[in-house]
Amino acid sequence: MPTAADSSISQGTRKSNEGDERTMDGLVKRVQQGGLVPKNSTVILGLSGGPDSLTLLHILKELESPENLNIVPVHVNHQLRENADSEERHAAEICREWNLPCRVRRIDCRSIARAQKCSVEEAGRTARYRIFDEVAEELLQEGVPKERIRIALAHNADDQCETLLQRIVRGTGIRGLAGIPSTRRDEKGYAIVRPLLSTSRKEIEDYAAEHALRPNYDESNDSVEYTRNRIRRELIPYLEKYFNPGVKEALQSLAEIAGPEENYMEEQARTALAALQREAPQDERILDANGLRVLHSAIIRRVVAQVIRECSGDENLRYTIVENVLNILKSENPSASVNLPGGWRAERRYEELVFRKVAPDDEHAMEGRHHLRVQVLKKDSAAFEDVRNAQKEIVPCAVLDYDKLCREYPEPEKKLMLRTRKAGDRIGIAGGKHKKIQDYMVDRKIPKEYRDWLEMIAIGREILWILPNSGIPNEVEQKKGRISQKYQIEEGSKAFLFLEITDCL
Amino acid sequence: MPTAADSSISQGTRKSNEGDERTMDGLVKRVQQGGLVPKNSTVILGLSGGPDSLTLLHILKELESPENLNIVPVHVNHQLRENADSEERHAAEICREWNLPCRVRRIDCRSIARAQKCSVEEAGRTARYRIFDEVAEELLQEGVPKERIRIALAHNADDQCETLLQRIVRGTGIRGLAGIPSTRRDEKGYAIVRPLLSTSRKEIEDYAAEHALRPNYDESNDSVEYTRNRIRRELIPYLEKYFNPGVKEALQSLAEIAGPEENYMEEQARTALAALQREAPQDERILDANGLRVLHSAIIRRVVAQVIRECSGDENLRYTIVENVLNILKSENPSASVNLPGGWRAERRYEELVFRKVAPDDEHAMEGRHHLRVQVLKKDSAAFEDVRNAQKEIVPCAVLDYDKLCREYPEPEKKLMLRTRKAGDRIGIAGGKHKKIQDYMVDRKIPKEYRDWLEMIAIGREILWILPNSGIPNEVEQKKGRISQKYQIEEGSKAFLFLEITDCL
Structure with missing residues (x-):
């Protein structure tokens, strides 16, 4: 709850257009200091109109003058919910009030889902990201340099913590514990940033209330998600009650620790892999098995996982698949082999570890364990x-x-x-x-x-x-x-x- | 459940004293291949007489001849439970039957607890580990080389998974996810090994039933532990039912991934720390702040955590403490400082990051956040x-x-x-x-x-x-x-x- 002192600070913020940081709201300052939205950026903001995106818009607006930001709110009307059109009007109206040029796009999720034979949620998600990229391309055409463009999404710390719990219970390595990245490049090379990723849902709702924002409270795409919903409504409250009232913060810290560690380990493994790789025919990768074996066991596992990911295109490697390859590396049998996803196979060929695409008439067995x-x-x-x-x-x-x-x-x-x-x-x-x-x-x-x-x-x-x-x-x-x-x-x-x-x- | 094929294999094992690996029981073979109990070892085995330790004893006995193991079962009678003495007799009897020289030690947990003002469980645990060391010293006196001695404990995969869940919900980094180590040195330098750490409680119970072992089913020191018990009886069954029936395996894999990664990262950080350290007076540690800042963020965090651990002796560092020090490293204020556990403080001194023991009259504040x-x-x-x-x-x-x-x-x-x-x-x-x-x-x-x-x-x-x-x-x-x-x-x-x-x- 905001105390008297808090609210006087935030009133200070609302008046402040001179960029006086001392009078700025805590959340605004945190976004500013997070560095995900640097000065002079053009920020494409996914504005659903829900509390998260509306709060992020308000924060960017607060920063606008001192940071010289160019805010481009984009509202995607999924045309799914009964009040989709009134939500569109609402988003547009807020932008008008705040003197921001809102771009509205409509998509027909149901048709896309039918055409692509996928769920409407998935159709919506894909189309939404495509639209952000289209807007980015438009901005590029208008002369905004690519490195100044940010696509800002309003995922919060609760989303992060739910993602982590979901992964932990389903099975994950350090890779998965890194959680939702606060910043990444999409396929077209645009920077996607999540400035609210360390802000709790509660803080966002408090901010929205304090600043009298009027969000659409029911606009949430994952409200229909089974596992996610049970994590949010049942597992987290249970863990908070019986184990640790700060379990969400604990998970968030874990993600903040795991993110850089994952990144560092992958870098190390990439360097090691480059040194171990031998010339190979197409559809084959050959590693120096002796060189691999003398590395640290953590690096060996990562090198192997990198190669399998690259061969198979499978980003969600099961633990057992990597273990199986490590076993043939250790094996005394010089011709041990193991099947990999995507029709690849790892083989020991004396002092080489070979990954090759196999012909379908090769003898094979079901790999891994589901x-x-x-x-x-x-x-x-x-x-x-x-x-x-x-x-x-x-x-x-x-x-x-x-x-x-x-x-x-x-x-x-x-x-x-x-x-x-x-x-x-x-x-x-x-x-x-x-x-x-x-x-x-x-x-x-x-x-x-x-x-x-x-x-x-x-x-x-x-x-x-x-x-x-x-x-x-x-x-x-x-x-x-x-x-x-x-x-x-x-x-x-x-x-x-x-x-x-x-x-x- | 053992199938007909399984049980014929295990009968083969029981008859086998020729070391024919092909006829060996799966669990025996797994312990053998785990390499924690190498050939010609002298194994001090903590034998409570429960299913875990009795199974481990049986497995070592199966390995005895081919591996030339010297098995030294040690039963510690904690004199706590009503049937402690009959359990002692039971353990001694089994060892007699199997022709093993059981060493029995009695401890008076209640007196120790009173003297040390700690719980009886804790008194028991400390005394137990002390006894293992004493037996190791006796063996040393008898001429067994130190590097051949192993202290084997029967922790299983379920213990591991409960430990991980407990740490995840309470808050942990990669360090904690490494879980119970399968091998470590104790304070006296003896190797403590846990050959059953990747074997489930169910597999152990199946093995004990199949081999007609007669364990004491109620000998469990952690049956009185609050959090642990709720994790075992309530949280894990819930996660298995609603999220993933293989959640225990998933957590075990996570520990197996995190263990080597933790170890690798710590090595990297130690090397980095050595290069950054400057000469310093007693009760002070000085690091080159500029050198530290240019490292990978994962290494920076680990270097800082290592120094704080070494200064304060506090192995259970809270996340926020490390974050606070990272903040003063980033701070533009050249004299920022932060309080650390154990009466230490981290300070920026221009281009140095200084850790020093502070005098009690120093101005200070409550550090971190509980x-x-x-x-x-x-x-x-x-x-x-x-x-x-x-x-x-x-x-x-x-x-x-x-x-x-x-x-x-x-x-x-x-x-x-x-x-x-x-x-x-x-x-x-x-x-x-x-x-x-x-x-x-x-x-x-x-x-x-x-x-x-x-x-x-x-x-x-x-x-x-x-x-x-x-x-x-x-x-x-x-x-x-x-x-x-x-x-x-x-x-x-x-x-x-x-x-x-x-x-x-």
Whole structure:
């Protein structure tokens, strides 16, 4: 709660246009000192109109004159919620009041989702980032130098702490503990910054109240996210009550420690890798195994993980995959080998560690080990509604209608198999029909060398879920896999079979 | 569950004395390959007789001939539990059956606890480790070379995962995520090893059942630990159910990743520190601030943390303390300073970062920020019994009788102050009397330069809890602090005031 002293300080701020730092609001000053929005920047601000983005806009406005900022609020109307249009008007109105040129963009999330066969949330997210890049390109055209442009997003410390907890429980290394980055370059090279990443949701709400901002309180894209919601509403309050009332700050500190350490270790590993790498034919990477073995064990693991990531394009390496490669490095068997994601394989070739793309007729086995979570949820269970929404997440999970499944297979949860393709495999498609997996692979243009690598959840020859795989060209299926439409859940579904993959490095 | 194939393999093991590795039990082989108990070692094994230590003993016995191990089981009778003596007989009997020379030692935990003014659990733990060292010294006398001696303890993967969760929720850096080390040297330089650290409690129990071992199932020293128990019985099952059934494996992997990374980063920081250090008078450490500033931010933080740890002797640095020093390093104020634990201070002296022991008459302020958890628990609350035991933990917490407090101070939980000493401060001692804090400090031989640094929880001039501080020579109070005896809880206590410090680096 703001004390009398606090509020007199903040009143000072509102009057201050002379850039007197001593009279500035704590939060404004913190953003200023964070250095993510340097003087003379042009800041594209994702303005949903919610408390986070509206607070960030207000802070930038406070900084505007002393910092000579050029603020470009961008409101993306997702045309999803009933009051989407009134929210658009509201955002535009605030910008008008504050004398800022608001750019409004409308996207049709539902059409994009249909076209790209992804969830509307995901369609919205992709389109939103694309729009920020488009605005950045426009600014470039208008003569703003690229290095002055910042895309500012209003993620806060609570988002950060939820991300960390989610990763810790699902499985992560130091990489994942670094959390949401406060600054990064997007694919087009624009700097994305998050100036509120160390500010709590509570501080933001206090700021918004104190400055009489009028945010749209229900504009939140992740309110539909299953795991995230349970973390926010249940796990964190539980941890605060029984273990540590400062658990959020503790997690935030952990991210602040892990971020630079991750960055440093990756740099060290990159240097080591460069020195170990030998000339190799295309689709092959060769490392000096002896040179690798004498390095510090932490560096060995990171070098191996870097190579696998680069080969496979898989950013979410499972721990066991890296361990398997480390084992063949240690192995006394000079021809040990291990399968990697994306149709690659690591092999010992005497004193070389070789990563190569394998032909599909190579002998192979299922690599690594998945943690597949299987749950049957009845309509009266607390998690039922959450899980209905979980399928829309980016997280690799599948939600199927349990009763439909039972009609074909009594106790289907006991019959699930995780395996690669077999002759005669088929998957349910729209209209109650089936498609051969072979045809699916052709339709989806999955390269031949990947086809024997795709993992699937099957009952007999019926495929319920083709697991996410970097070999699937379709972006959504690469991340979510492909779920049988035959057992798709509907409005009236009374029970779900919930499948989820966890444990990433 | 062991399948038919499994059990035929393990029968093979039991018969095998020829060291044929192919017929060896999986767990035996894993211990062998872990390399923590090399061939020709002499292994001092802490044998409580519980499933963990009995399984470890059985595994070492299986390895005995091929590895030429010399197994020395040591049973410590803590003389606490009703059946302590029958457990002693049981352990001795098993060793006789297996033809191993069991050494039995008895300790009087209650007397030690009274003498050292610590909990019986802590007294037991310290005495246990001391006994292992004594046995090691005996072996040395008998002609066993020191480098061949291993002190083997039977901590398992579940212990590891509980430790990690406890640290994550309380606050930790990468250091804490490294968890329980699988190998370390104790103060006398003996190697302590934990060959079962990557084996789950379930695997151990399966092994014990399969091999018809007869463990004492209730011998567990941490069964009385509050936080640990809630993590084991409540938090982990909850995370397994709603987030990830493989959460324990995920945490174990995290420890296995963090361990070597911690070790590597510390090495890097040590090298950097050596290069930055300048000649300094006693009780002072001087670093080249410019040289420090140009390093990678992860290394800067670690160098600073190393120096603070070395100065203060405080191994559990809070995040904010290190951050404060980093801030004065960045500060444009050439004479910024910050207080450190143990009566030290970090100062900018132009281009030097100086750590020096300060005189007690120096102006000072309360450093860092504690997360002090305050809870009032009534007898009918679920946590009541747990909390009664929590006071016996090593964790910095204080449990006071709430009703006794209320008789002196209505709503005492609202009147708590965290501060350093003031004239006239007193603390309750046995017999309903008070002692001046000044006298306490003299009695406890607290060096003068520390006295103004001790933090206390007070109501008015009455001290309820002197917080743990590295400046207190008494080992227990260094870790637990000193709690007022006036409000000590008793059998009939109906409500507790529970105070706990969290958030360590």
